[in-house]
Amino acid sequence: MPPWSGGAQPPVLGHAARSIPKATLVPVKVDGPPRSSGFVEHAYLRRLGLRPDEVAALRGRLTAELPWELLAASAADPGDRPLRAAVLAAAHGPALRALGGELEGLRRADATAEGRARAGRAAAANAAYDHNAAVEPIGMLNLERLEMAPAGIERGELVATVPLAPLEETAVTQKEWSVTSKEFSSIVTDSLENVSETGVTDNTELAQSTTNQLQHSNQFNVTGTVSGGISLISGSASSGMTSQSADSQSATDSRKHATAITQKASARTKQEHKVTITTTTVTGSSETTTRTLRNASPTDAVRIDYFSMMRKWRVRLYRSGLRLTYDLAIPEPAGALRQSYAELASLEARLGPFRFDVPHSDITEKVRAGENQAHYLVLAERYGAAVPLAPGPHPDIHVNVTAPNNDGAAIFDAPPLNVPDRYWIKNLQFRFTSESRTGDYNYNLKVLGSSIPEWNEPFGTHGPVDLADPVNGALLAHASGPCTVSFHLVNNRQTWLSLTAVVEPTDEARRQWQNDVWAALFNAAQTKYYAEQQDLAARAAALRERLNGVDTLTLRREESDEIMKGVLRFLLGADYHLMPSEVVDAFKASVGNDPDRLGRGAGFPGDDTGSLGTSSAAWAAVLGHEAEVAFVNQAIEWENVVTFLYSYFWDAPAAWPFVSRISHPDANRQAFLRAGSARVVLTVRKGWEEAWVRFAEGGFRGAPLPADHPYLTIAREIAAYDDRNYPGIPPANPGSSSLLLEDEVVTTCAAVVQPAAGGAPVLVPVASSEGFDPGTVVVVDEYDDRRIQENATVVRVPDDGHLLLSGLAHRHDGSLTPFPVRRPGHRGTLIAKWNEYTPTSGTDIAVSSPLKDIA
Structure with missing residues (x-):
């Protein structure tokens, strides 16, 4: 049996304690009429993007009082005439929302693409305004911490048993084997200084399982991604700003949340311990031994029991501080970061197969409108191609010949017309002069192959006649090579014949030229296209590498910067300039x-x-x-800002297809890039509460806030409450009366203590002054209906039973119930404590264990 089974407490391995940061967010609802500083309305109207014609149309539809002149001036010139938040603050919120609803309907009536896009913009603006108008920006964030420390080993459930009758002896074969098969989780811890490190831990570890369960629970409850310095957030709610009730409620919710989480984590580790998990690395060994077990008692039976051994964990939930929060929602938190992805999409959209859309009919020698040269030369310059010149005109081919005199009939062949290759005859002009022999004879001249009637006359000069004209029989039309014209002559004298061939490129030659030009243009365009494609691919690859090849720490810093920029823009309005x-x-x-x-x-x-x-x-x-x-x-503690990302469909509908498909190897960055909207919870740095509320609510840029402004009052109350020691919190365990840490010192006073005149020091009788030192700050408390609590400084420790405290402001009565005087610990206040168990690989053996002691 363990040495502490007799009643002594097992040792707690404090040096092996695990600490997990946690927080509880408490939105605060302020009683009274709705407040408006104009910033939400200003951002709303800016997102609507009103046009002058729309303002005029809406003015005729709505009867509500709105700053129509200012709206019209801003719509006409939004750059030089920004809307003033002070004017918008005076406008009634429902009237502005009615304007947005009418505007959405007005734009949906426009069936054009622009109308649909502007209607989507109005719908997104209306959704954002509904959210921002419903959320009270002021809240509380309770800073908490879960600490888990190993607190000993205890006997677990019965694993196996071997019964032995009196004097029975048996041989037991025991096979001992060990197989290591574990599931590991990679944890990335980013230091906000300059370190990004990766560690590997066993998933069955309670602390790690608790962390995973917290993250899972948080994501399940929020249905989004949460980022920030304190990412493990649980929620609570408060109606009205009563510090005691709000804190008590949030503490109760936090205890329930933390207890449920660690119980799930413990169950998870037990399940993982029982289930074989296949991993890539398995090591194991086995050994078989035979033991002889003998019951030496002649009268009593015995039983050999095997038990599992369980590790006990001491779990403590501490509340270490309180922060004022400012809550708002911003649209398109990653709008600036998406520009690089839009550029990448544009580059990748230009990548694709080569297409050449120039038809052969475009290859022409004609000069088109707006061009100063043949169109095929324009194409050659466009694609950078060296093209063959178009077949040019060829000089006319002439044949002049004098036919021999002939008294009878004869056939005369004129010398051939040598038409060059790739040309043919377009026109064949014929002229002649002839006369007949003496007497009453006429000469006869017939062009063989032509439909022209023969000439029969004493003398004459004729021509030119186009022999290639179809009317004349199309003699030698489109003929090429040596072309001969034959004549039939009778009784001719002094006959002079002239043939002139007008030639042009053949259709085949022109087609071949078009094919050669098209091929040259195609090859040049393809070469140019592939060079451009290679350049585009290189630029796209370089841009994607620049986007994806960023370390985790830089990604988180960039996202934090964008959140800061978005918060300032949509919190402070268009008339606030970052520079x-x-x-x-x-x-x-x-x-x-x-x-x-x-x-x-x-x-x-x-x-x-x-x-x-x-x-x-x-x-x-x-x-x-x-x-x-x-x-x-x-x-603002920008390093601890908590961001809840909402889905892409809270963005403008026209952006949905693009935004929803953005990818990044880092899951958090991908969620940030795809977010259509984001809820941002700003944690105000301790001591800056009132200054921030004045700044955010317009105090720095307009009239100062009145002293009774509800948000200013809440800021002061939260700031003061953070200095207290959380009185009135019920104990986590019913049997516990102590809410203090080990490093806190507490005593009680059973007397009535009155404040001294003029703020002089007060001598307070206490049960013990041990542990109190001069100069330290103590909390003087009283558990009556007033719940008065105040801070004081120890001026002197006169003896073991008195403390001389600096001037007190209130009367404290400990005559009925002694009130505490405590020196707060440095680690926070304990608000819950419990124990959890996880299995180990050890085995305990006992003989004839009492059945009532077996779990």
Whole structure:
């Protein structure tokens, strides 16, 4: 039996404790009329994108009081006439929402593509406004921590038993075997400093299983992706800002959430311990031994029992702090990051098979409208091709000959017309002069093969006659090579014959030329296309590598920057500029005549004298801007901002096909890129609560907030409550009365303590002053109906039974119920504690265990 089975507590391995950060988000509902600072309405109207004609049409439809003149001026010139948040704050929210609904209906009535797109834009703006108007921006984030430490080994369930009768002896063959077969999970831990490391842990570890279960539970509840410094968020709700009830409710919800999570994790480790999990690496060994077991008692039977051994875990849930949160939703959180993916999609869309759409009929020598040369030469320049010249005109071919005199009939063949290759006869012009012999004779001349009647006359000159004309019989039309014309002559004298052949390229030659030109254009276009394709593919590959080849830490930082930018834009409105125009002018003045330096981010280079090249007034504007930048970065714990990503269909419908198909090897980046909207929970840095509320609600850019402004009051209350020690939280276990950590010191006072006049120190009688040191801050509390709690400083420790505290502001009565005086611990307040068990590979053996002790 274990040495502590007699009642002593098992040792707790504190050095092996695991710590998991956790938080509980509590949205706060403010009683009273709905508030409006105008920023939600301003962002809403900016997303609607009103046009002047739409403003005029809506003004005739709606009867509600709205700033129509300002709306019309902003629609006409949105760049120079921004809407003022102060004016919009005075506008009634339902009236603005009615305007958006009417605008969506007005645009849906337009059946054009532009009308549908603008209707989708209005629908997305209406959905975003409905969400932002319903969410109260002020809330609380309770910072918590789960700590799990091994707390000993205990006997588990019965595995096997061997019964032996009196004096019975038996041989037991025992086969011992060991097989290692584990499932491993890769955990990526990103340091916000400069380290990104990867570790591997066994999935059966309770701490790791709890982390996985927390993430799974969180994603299941939120139906989205959560990112930020504290990613393990559970939710609670509060109606009205009563710190005690809100904190008690959130503590109860957090305990239930944490307990359920660790119970699931413990069940998961037990299941994994029992189930064989196939992995790529399996190592094992086996050994068979035979043992002889003998019951030495002649009267009593015995039983050899085998038990599993269970590891006990001490689980503690601590609440370590409280933060004011500012809650809002922003559209398209990754809008700027998508530009690179749009460029990549454009490059990849241009990649594809080669297509050559120039028909043969386009290869012509004609000069088309707007061109200054033959069209085929225009094509050659377009594709960079060397093309053969078009078959040009050929000189006419002439044959002049004098036929011999003839008193009878004779056939005379004129010398041949040598038509060059790839040309044929287009026109064949014939002229002649002839006369007859003396007497009453006429000469006769007939062109053989022609349909022209013969000439029969005493003398005459004729021509030109186109022998190739179809009317004349189309003699030698489209003939090429040596072409001979034959004549029939009778009684002729002084006969002079002239043939002129007008030639042109043959149809085959022209087709061949078109084919040669088309082939040259095709080859040149293909070569040019493949070169362009290679360049596009290289650019697309380089861009994809640049997008995907980024380390995890840089991805998270980029997403954090985009969230910050989106929050500032949609929280502070269009009249807030990340860099005001006067600061931009100061940057421009600093670079002088080298404007390219401004585009490269090289402002204020300075000169040889050390001057920054700007005036004192401009430099003052820059310093003021930098002070505001410092405030925005310091007031919010941007490293711990929690982001809930919503699906792509909360984006403009026209973007759905593109956004929903964006891919990235990092799952978080892919979800960020695909998000159509995002809910952002800003955690306000401790001590900056009131300043941030004034800034966010318009105090820095308009009239200061009144002292009784509900959000300002809540900010002060949360800031003060964070300094308290969470009184009134019921204990996690009914038998426990202590809510303190080991490093906290507590005592009680059973007397009535009155505040001293003028804030003088007060001597407080206590049960024990051990552990209290001068200069430390203590919490003086009282568990009555008033629940008064205040901080005080230990001025001096006079003896073991008194503490001299700095001036108290309230009366504390411990005569009936002693009130506590505590020095808070540095690690937070314990709000829940319980134990969990996980199996081990060990086995325990016992003889005749009592049945009532066997699980």
